Amino acid sequence: MKTVVLSGSGVTVEDVVAVARHGAKVEAGPALAGKLEEARRVLDRVAASGQKIYGLNTGLGANLGTEISGDAAAFQRQLVEGRSGAVGEPLPAEIVRATMFTRAATLAVGGSGISPHVFSALLAALDAGVHPVMPSLGSIGASDLLVMTALARLLIGEGEADLSGERLPAGEALRRAGLKPVALAPKDGLSLVSSSAVSVGQGALAVADGLAVFTQQQQAGALTIEGIGANSNSLDVRSQAARPAFGQEQAAEGLRALLAGEAPGPRTLQAPLSIRCMASIHGALLHAIGQARQAVEIELNSAADNPLVLARDGVVLSTGNFHTAALALAFEGLGLAMAQAAAASAARFVQLTGPGRNGLPKYLSPVGGASAGFVPLQKAVSAILAAIRHKANPVVLDFLPVSEGVEDHATQAPLAVAKCADMVALWRRLVAFELMAAAQAVDLRDGLRLAPGTAAVHARVCGVVRPLHEDRPLGEDADRLYDALSSGKWQA
Known part of the structure; x- marks a missing residue:
């Protein structure tokens, strides 16, 4: 089994997938304990100097002007409990694991000042398979604060947890796993919850799934070219180099590899645009997937904390690094690119299953007459495409000023990512339809020798x-x- 070692850099989408879906173990690198201890010492020293530190000796949001005196550790518990306002269906276990790993990876960068024992407790819970029950609704993308409180509550033994498929009180789940609740030191609660780990973790899974479906879409497109007897000259390397749009040459190269060695035979002069422009459409999508990956991996390897502890400089700064505008926009762009590719796949399905083209029988039915063949599936394809188009509508501008106007901007990153993940699944259904129709078309072409x-x-x-x-x-x-x-x- 793979082990992912956290050092504060180098974390990838594939690492998130390994931990979230395949149970990879997570360990702290040999130098990480010292890094976390130094950041904690700087935080404590700056706090002792009397500097106001957001969420440590001040209230949060509209309560910024409220001074916290007395038991600062008790305030961290209050902070967590008082912001546990997320509702709705619990997130699936793989997204919860992706969230836990993402927060651990970003804490390892060293900008939070989190107590090392709290960080260790997070890794221990993750590796023991103790997952908080995380309600899915409550984040507007100005960090995933309300949803992340479920993780903080788990570590202090509150709320509910999932252990081997059984839903238990968090304290009981920790006990069965041989773990104990932790005590939060000043700022520890805020360090756990002020994070976009839900958005980033789910985003990593969506990127991985998008790449997988992209490969399957390339296969479906190439099989359609064979089945419908389309001219593949549009994939010529010289044609692609003449207008090297984002990703286009790479997509064309993949299609050419699938079609290499195709048998000569009668081909159309020019295929419909959903076929002739396949490299352009798929290339734009591949570029969008790359942009989303880059946005996710920047977040996985960054200190997006507020306040931010800069141990090397010995200072604590207020920041806006928790705000995920770039991440949200990357996934909005990916959603649009995916919708465009899905629309082309749907168009190719209609071309294949229509009244008969390039010698194919009507509706791809070998018996003809009153046979429905594949044509009823055009309705299912249209319905799925409508669902994709609906989800492609942007959400990044849909927010209200909250917290007495202090929080007057949001990114809606979790919604942008979640709807993009839903679109990946719907798009895969369209790919399945295209593969079925293209395979049937191939079967109906007597004597066709495929590449x-x-x-x-x-x-x-x-x-x-x-x-x-x-x-x-x-x-x-x-x-x-x-x-x-x-x-x-x-x-394949």
């Missing part, structure tokens, strides 16, 4: 869905193929 790459894709599809010889419930076939594409074991 090795597309032949492998065709064989993989036919291993899940048999060719259509007479009308049957194709929705069930589409579900089976979607499950195969989603399994993480799809190869």
